Amino acid sequence: xxxxxxxxLAGDGIGPEISAVAxxxxxxxxxxxxxxxxxxxxxxxxxxTDATGTPLPDSTLEACKRSDAVLLAAIGxxxxxxxxxxxxPERGLLALRKGLNAFANLRPATVLPxxxxxxxxxxxxxxxxxxxxxxxxxxxIYFGQPRGTDTDSSGHKRAFNTxxxxxxxxxxxxxxxxxxxxxxxxxxxxxxKANVLDVSQLWRDVVTHIGKQYPDVELSHMYVDxxxxxxxxxxxxxxxxxxxxxxxxxxxxxxxMLTGSLGMLPSASISNDMPGIFEPVHGSAPDIAGQDIANPxxxxxxxxxxxxxxxxxxxxxxxxxxxxxxxxxxxxxxxDLMSPGMKQVRCSELGAILAEAC
Amino acid sequence: xxxxxxxxLAGDGIGPEISAVAxxxxxxxxxxxxxxxxxxxxxxxxxxTDATGTPLPDSTLEACKRSDAVLLAAIGxxxxxxxxxxxxPERGLLALRKGLNAFANLRPATVLPxxxxxxxxxxxxxxxxxxxxxxxxxxxIYFGQPRGTDTDSSGHKRAFNTxxxxxxxxxxxxxxxxxxxxxxxxxxxxxxKANVLDVSQLWRDVVTHIGKQYPDVELSHMYVDxxxxxxxxxxxxxxxxxxxxxxxxxxxxxxxMLTGSLGMLPSASISNDMPGIFEPVHGSAPDIAGQDIANPxxxxxxxxxxxxxxxxxxxxxxxxxxxxxxxxxxxxxxxDLMSPGMKQVRCSELGAILAEAC
Ligand SMILES: CC(C)[C@H](C(=O)O)[C@@H](O)C(=O)O
Ligand SMILES: CC(C)[C@H](C(=O)O)[C@@H](O)C(=O)O
Numbered sequence: 001x002x003x004x005x006x007x008x009l010a011g012d013g014i015g016p017e018i019s020a021v022a023x024x025x026x027x028x029x030x031x032x033x034x035x036x037x038x039x040x041x042x043x044x045x046x047x048x049t050d051a052t053g054t055p056l057p058d059s060t061l062e063a064c065k066r067s068d069a070v071l072l073a074a075i076g077x078x079x080x081x082x083x084x085x086x087x088x089p090e091r092g093l094l095a096l097r098k099g100l101n102a103f104a105n106l107r108p109a110t111v112l113p114x115x116x117x118x119x120x121x122x123x124x125x126x127x128x129x130x131x132x133x134x135x136x137x138x139x140x141i142y143f144g145q146p147r148g149t150d151t152d153s154s155g156h157k158r159a160f161n162t163x164x165x166x167x168x169x170x171x172x173x174x175x176x177x178x179x180x181x182x183x184x185x186x187x188x189x190x191x192x193k194a195n196v197l198d199v200s201q202l203w204r205d206v207v208t209h210i211g212k213q214y215p216d217v218e219l220s221h222m223y224v225d226x227x228x229x230x231x232x233x234x235x236x237x238x239x240x241x242x243x244x245x246x247x248x249x250x251x252x253x254x255x256x257m258l259t260g261s262l263g264m265l266p267s268a269s270i271s272n273d274m275p276g277i278f279e280p281v282h283g284s285a286p287d288i289a290g291q292d293i294a295n296p297x298x299x300x301x302x303x304x305x306x307x308x309x310x311x312x313x314x315x316x317x318x319x320x321x322x323x324x325x326x327x328x329x330x331x332x333x334x335x336d337l338m339s340p341g342m343k344q345v346r347c348s349e350l351g352a353i354l355a356e357a358c
Numbered sequence: 359x360x361x362x363x364x365x366x367l368a369g370d371g372i373g374p375e376i377s378a379v380a381x382x383x384x385x386x387x388x389x390x391x392x393x394x395x396x397x398x399x400x401x402x403x404x405x406x407t408d409a410t411g412t413p414l415p416d417s418t419l420e421a422c423k424r425s426d427a428v429l430l431a432a433i434g435x436x437x438x439x440x441x442x443x444x445x446x447p448e449r450g451l452l453a454l455r456k457g458l459n460a461f462a463n464l465r466p467a468t469v470l471p472x473x474x475x476x477x478x479x480x481x482x483x484x485x486x487x488x489x490x491x492x493x494x495x496x497x498x499i500y501f502g503q504p505r506g507t508d509t510d511s512s513g514h515k516r517a518f519n520t521x522x523x524x525x526x527x528x529x530x531x532x533x534x535x536x537x538x539x540x541x542x543x544x545x546x547x548x549x550x551k552a553n554v555l556d557v558s559q560l561w562r563d564v565v566t567h568i569g570k571q572y573p574d575v576e577l578s579h580m581y582v583d584x585x586x587x588x589x590x591x592x593x594x595x596x597x598x599x600x601x602x603x604x605x606x607x608x609x610x611x612x613x614x615m616l617t618g619s620l621g622m623l624p625s626a627s628i629s630n631d632m633p634g635i636f637e638p639v640h641g642s643a644p645d646i647a648g649q650d651i652a653n654p655x656x657x658x659x660x661x662x663x664x665x666x667x668x669x670x671x672x673x674x675x676x677x678x679x680x681x682x683x684x685x686x687x688x689x690x691x692x693x694d695l696m697s698p699g700m701k702q703v704r705c706s707e708l709g710a711i712l713a714e715a716c
Contacts, residue, residue, distance in 0.1 A: 088553070147556050157525045158523065158525070159559065161555045162521075164517070166515065198517045229611045229612065250605075253586050257591060
């Protein structure tokens with residue numbers, strides 16, 4: 001039996017509850033396929049700051065580097081909002097992405113037929129939506145230098161950040177996006193602001209150039225403001241999208257809201273040579289932490305993405321995906337997705353149902 | 359009778375058609391209030407590039423500076439997409455904003471009761487939505503230096519832009535936003551990405567500081583990715599929003615799509631000491647240009663914003679607004695908003711109906 005070491009970062013809020021479900025379900029699905037998972041817990045986020053003074057202890061980064069994949073639940077909480085910048089949970093997340101060179105963030109926004117009513121958009125608009133957003137994750141304005149605060153020529157305080165991309169940075173994310181598009185509907189929309197920004201013009205030029213190597217993928221370009229509109233007007237128009245770190249942050253959150261079910265959405269953040277990070281799109285939900293009412297589905301689907309994109313275990317991935325679908329079909333819903341006629345279950349109950357279905 | 363000189367920039371595509379309606383209706387409403395408008399046409403955008411080689415001829419900027427307000431229709435078209443950067447229509451628009459120091463862009467996103475069904479969002483989610491987005495328009499990454507393209511230490515091409523704000527730039531837009539909020543529901547949400555960007559942290563600090571002068575306005579802060587979600591989840595939660603140039607570009611387009619009726623949305627771009635620019639949110643729609651089927655309502659409502667915010671003629675503004683409402687109530691719709699039971703009218707027909715109703 002193959003053995004895989006998974007760094008489990010439960011983080012804050014509902015993190016521990018949904019991690020428990022994900023590891024339980026993974027174990028079950030692994031057993032069925034003759035695959036062993038070795039789960040190693042490490043601290044990140046507020047929990048790490050509380051215990052060690054920093055949101056990403058060296059020991060955690062080392063454990064992640066040693067692992068085959070990182071399964072991350074969620075970080076953050078009101079408690080740490082007033083902490084000094086370097087101790088805040090999100091710094092740990094940014095440092096982890098950078099530390100593992102996880103440059104390609106894959107965020108599917110899929111409207112599941114069982115949940116099409118959950119969207120704030122009309123059912124006939126969103127039904128059938130299946131978008132994969134590929135967001136550059138370790139470059140752009142998030143990490144660009146110079147950045148900081150100084151005083152301008154008239155003596156006033158100024159602050160600045162640099163949005164910067166180099167050709168190789170754009171090339172590698174473009175390849176990931178084109179290759180994903182090849183496995184999907186072969187349509188790739190690259191989003192930028194090339195009518196205003198130099199960095200977007202280079203982005204557009206490089207993506208266009210790389211596109212020549214993928215003649216089977218239909219490439220289009222869209223300005224980010226227009227993309228923010230078209231996602232609402234006609235989400236089905238999109239198949240695969242690729243964009244920079246900041247635009248991807250905004251558009252992927254907008255797209256996830258199309259589905260109306262944040263509790264269902266996984267993500268993968270991968271590099272070419274280091275373990276990938278797999279985590280749900282939703283946050284740590286401190287207001288419901290510890291009550292056993294969180295929705296663990298996004299976390300389980302993140303584990304599925306881990307098996308598929310990080311560990312090359314498509315059969316285990318499929319078991320998890322099928323289990324989630326079966327639970328939805330069976331009418332099981334956590335509180336966030338509860339609707340008339342459905343059966344409301346707790347986080348741990350859903351864990352048992354999913355494990356059973358594997 | 360007071361006389362007001364209006365620089366009319368019809369621009370490209372449907373621009374001339376909707377400008378004709380707006381000036382006709384303004385004239386009518388002015389007559390009724392004893393106000394005279396002096397309309398002076400100038401070139402901008404692709405039309406200006408074709409005639410003079412540049413999208414904002416000096417003579418146009420001069421005419422705008424001499425005017426009491428600028429009424430702009432729309433710019434752009436496929437034809438100019440392949441022109442050199444400096445000759446493209448949007449360059450003219452950016453130069454005009456900068457030339458008139460129009461730092462505060464006001465973009466209402468109002469869901470009109472008669473059109474609540476036009477949205478791709480569920481009626482119960484959007485109905486009653488009335489958001490005013492205040493976008494900083496002459497700073498931030500749109501104009502920040504340094505910008506350009508160079509070669510990095512490993513010999514690869516790189517391109518970069520600078521997102522920068524100084525304290526005074528943030529202060530003046532904050533004042534505009536707080537004062538608008540005072541006239542509305544007294545809730546202001548400032549949008550930034552302070553968890554990642556230094557420039558956003560300064561933005562947040564300065565807006566918070568200015569807020570002390572407006573104790574009657576309830577100030578909140580939201581990250582831009584979350585704002586992109588909350589606009590879809592619960593748009594009624596927002597009253598007035600204030601944000602930087604780039605975030606405002608994206609969020610105001612997203613918000614305008616909530617209304618489902620881009621053909622109804624006006625905007626104002628104002629400074630403290632120069633004529634303001636008033637223009638519809640929609641583009642030049644080259645595909646329907648010259649067919650007399652465009653919707654002139656956003657242009658007429660832009661003229662109303664001009665009267666209200668630029669010329670201090672609230673009574674004329676109200677006549678235009680009432681005329682638009684009456685036309686909607688009367689069931690008149692241009693093609694873009696046509697629905698069963700309504701009466702479809704051409705652009706010029708609607709002009710006559712609106713003029714009549716003034
Ligand atoms: C927490 C924050 C730093 C992070 C980001 O902006 O990347 C989050 O919004 C995300 O999208 O994962
Ligand atoms: C045309 C373009 C330069 C412009 C902008 O980005 O500001 C437009 O999108 C707008 O919002 O008015």
